[in-house]
Amino acid sequence: MIQQWIENFSPKDSLPGDMVQFLKLHGHPKTAAHCHAVGKKAAEIARQYAADPRQAQTAGWLHDISAVIPNPERLEFARAHNLEILTEETAFPMLLHQKISVVLAQQIFNVTDPTILSAIGCHTTLKPQSSLLDRVVFLADKIAWDQPGQPPYLPELLAALETSLDNAILVYLDYLWEILATSGVRHPWFIQARNELHASSTAGSF
Numbered sequence: 001m002i003q004q005w006i007e008n009f010s011p012k013d014s015l016p017g018d019m020v021q022f023l024k025l026h027g028h029p030k031t032a033a034h035c036h037a038v039g040k041k042a043a044e045i046a047r048q049y050a051a052d053p054r055q056a057q058t059a060g061w062l063h064d065i066s067a068v069i070p071n072p073e074r075l076e077f078a079r080a081h082n083l084e085i086l087t088e089e090t091a092f093p094m095l096l097h098q099k100i101s102v103v104l105a106q107q108i109f110n111v112t113d114p115t116i117l118s119a120i121g122c123h124t125t126l127k128p129q130s131s132l133l134d135r136v137v138f139l140a141d142k143i144a145w146d147q148p149g150q151p152p153y154l155p156e157l158l159a160a161l162e163t164s165l166d167n168a169i170l171v172y173l174d175y176l177w178e179i180l181a182t183s184g185v186r187h188p189w190f191i192q193a194r195n196e197l198h199a200s201s202t203a204g205s206f
């Protein structure tokens with residue numbers, strides 16, 4: 001299933017150039033620009049919160065690499081690669097794109113670092129017991145978002161980020177909680193991560 005995606009792809013074993021080439025090849029130049037921006041922002045936050053900027057940058061560059069696989073094909077791809085598929089992901093296959101990006105990062109971009117792969121694999125929902133790098137990349141994706149205009153939560157999130165990574169993440173998770181009250185599905189990883197961060201923020205934040 002990977003073969004069809006690497007036809008005409010000529011990797012130079014260097015990022016972010018290979019990521020840009022790959023996404024443009026499949027007609028996703030905007031995603032390439034977004035991934036580039038997330039890589040840069042992730043490195044910046046990593047420096048601020050003592051994570052590894054190179055790992056953060058790599059995860060940011062590749063986090064949305066699965067944009068090349070259309071939504072209707074994501075369930076089939078996930079099944080073919082034996083990925084765990086949750087009920088919420090069957091209902092809303094867009095939620096699978098974080099896990100599919102992990103497969104492409106491994107099989108096409110030869111990423112083996114489990115810390116980087118973990119951050120790619122939870123960049124949309126976060127997850128319980130997230131690592132520092134998971135949280136850095138998650139937040140970078142929400143700051144350098146892929147929609148037009150400025151995210152409505154951005155001013156509050158950036159103010160929180162000056163003193164606490166976890167509080168900044170909670171600004172976004174709480175925003176999403178409200179949005180999903182009326183539409184969409186709440187992914188269990190998102191629910192658990194939010195509960196966990198709320199519990200730890202009352203006990204003393206990161």
Ligand SMILES: [Fe+2]
Pocket residue numbers: 063064097098123124
């Ligand atoms: Fe994404």
Ligand SMILES: [Fe+2]
Pocket residue numbers: 034038063064141146
């Ligand atoms: Fe993204």
